[in-house]
Amino acid sequence: MTWWSPLQSACQAEGHQGYEPWWLVPDLVTRNGCHTFMASLKQHKAIGEDLWKGRTDKINAELFALTYGALVVQLIQDYEDYAEVNTQLEKMGYNIGCRIVEDFLARSGLGRCNDFREVGEVVAKVGFKAFLNITPTVTHSAPAAPVPSSRPPSGLNPAASSTSAGTYFTLALDDNPLAEFVELPDEALEGGLWFSNVLCGVLRGALEMIQMQVEVYFISDVLKGDETTEIRVKLVKYLEEEVPVGDD
Amino acid sequence: MSLPSQQGGYRPSISTSSLITPSLLALTDSPSSQSQIDASVQDYLLIELVHSLRRSSQVARDRLQKREDEMLANGLLTSTAVAASTLAAGQVSAGLGSKTSLRGLSAAAGATANVSVTEEEEAIRVRLEALGAHVGANLAERYVVHTPSVEATESSSQSLSADRGRFTDTLDVIKFLCKDVWTAVWDKQIDNLRTNHRGVYVLQDNAFRPILRISSADGPADSLKRAKIHTAFPAGLLRGALARLGLQGVIIAEIPSLPQCTFQVKLPKGT
DSSP: OGGGHHHHHHHHHTTOOSSOGGGGOTTSOOSOHHHHHHHHHHHHHHHHHHHHHHOOOEEEHHHHHHHHHHHHHHHHHHHOOHHHHHHHHHHHHHHHHHHHHHHHHHHHOOOOOSSHHHHHHIIIIIIHHHHHSOOOEEEEOOOOOOOGGGSOSSSSOTTOOSOOTTOEEEEEESSOGGGTTOOOOHHHHHHTOOTTHHHHHHHHHHHHHTTEEEEEEEEEOGGGTOSOEEEEEEEEEEOOOOOOTTOO | OOOOOTTTTSSSSOOGGGGSOHHHHHHTOOGGGSOEEEHHHHHHHHHHHHHHHHHHHHHHHHHHHHHHHHHHHTTSSOHHHHHHHHHHHHHHHTOOGGGOOOHHHHHHHOOHHHHHHHHHHHHHHHHHHHHHHHHHHHHHHHHHHTOTTSOHHHHHHSOHHHHGGGOOSHHHHHHHIIIIIHHHHHSSOOSEEEEOSSSEEEEEETTOGGGTTOOOTTOHHHHHHHHHGGGHHHHHHHHHHHHHTTOOOEEEEEOSSTTOEEEEEEOOTTO
16 A cells, blocks of 8 residues: 555654544545645645655756756747747647656656645645745635536546636746746847746646646746746646547 | 955955855855756756757748748849858858758759758757757856855855866866766766877766667667757757866767767867
8 A cells, every 4th residue: 555655654744643544535525624625735745845855866956947048048049939939938848747747646646636726736735846846835716616517427526616617726936946047138028928938838738638628827927027926727627538549 | 256455465365255244145055055956857858948949940940041032032132142141141040061951052952851851950959059058158157166165255256267276187177077067967977988188088978867768669770860869968068068167179979879878078189
């Protein structure tokens, strides 16, 4: 039962010696919803920390920032159009996201999330922490009435709530590892360049691989002179599991 | 940034450490204590970078081609002038040399397909090397100026050339590359360093990280071919690092067999 171990260690770390481990499993209907939710918040953080600490290959974030920055400069030179550069960065992120989610699921061993709210928590506390060693703050939208038709018949937890289309969460990044040495020139500011747009693509690609179609976009960016760097992830719909043609 | 000796011979060595407040010091921490991220993120980025640059270099070339066509159509340029300007522009933007797809020549040669594929590879390679050079130069600077072995207060105020005294000769610089730079970027050291003592060094890595996990559906020969483009960024990185440390070298990367990779560093005579 090795799958239990990160949850058990998180549980023990919190001092919850007496609880049985079954209620920590994210995709089972729980008795005490409130308790579980509070515990799961801390549990995600602990999982994220564990994943980060357990990782042996780490590199200097500057290297990454330098590489990315040089790439953006080259793309601007090639495309000469900031909107196009935004699209290309997002596309690049999408491809990276598709791969990175596999890596993430393999390493974290997390099961399905109950609802979109939990997706936000996992993305911020486990995902970002495990890969970029940052924990953006998550704020959720007010849950709207659930729309059953948008959910596939199989798979998702029937006890889930706030999974309607249009639900969103916002990630506020305190420090953006990509933008370490960056200052945008006036033309880039006027042209509307979202420097870290690759992150939007990564999120979109990763979530699409786990059957969620989302719209991800920047709301504000410190590089543009705003107060904070914020990314909004809005749920469009859940995707049906498709059987590949000719496979049955 | 050295303190001007306004006081003449009154106090010959005035320490500048009082100028470095704790908050400033926190900003200039050494590379080893700086923020880190997962190495796989960089790997994914580098892979996608190649695809992205392939698309963007195509776009850039198409645009250049279109501009020439327009100029030709408007009679602003004759076709020979186009050839010359394409050559010049090509060398500036993509460093192509004799393989530029000059419209007249390529049509006449009839080998348009071959020429443009090589040209495309060249364009990507040049871009990757330029990217690598930028990263390598900055990396070398950070690692030479801000290593923990040098005094924290002094190092941040010294210029790069003053610190250059750390490297007594070329071999030291190469060893710095083999150990510190390789570890910083690929988490391991070079496995084998050879030299002919006449300015040529061969750095061999038996499990080179960027090409470690490449496999192709068309067999090992194809994998090797595809792996070549991923050595462009590292080659550029080495070139940039060397250049920033004062050595102008030519780097040639070769893959004798996956995942081994050798980098031949040719330094000009006299170094």
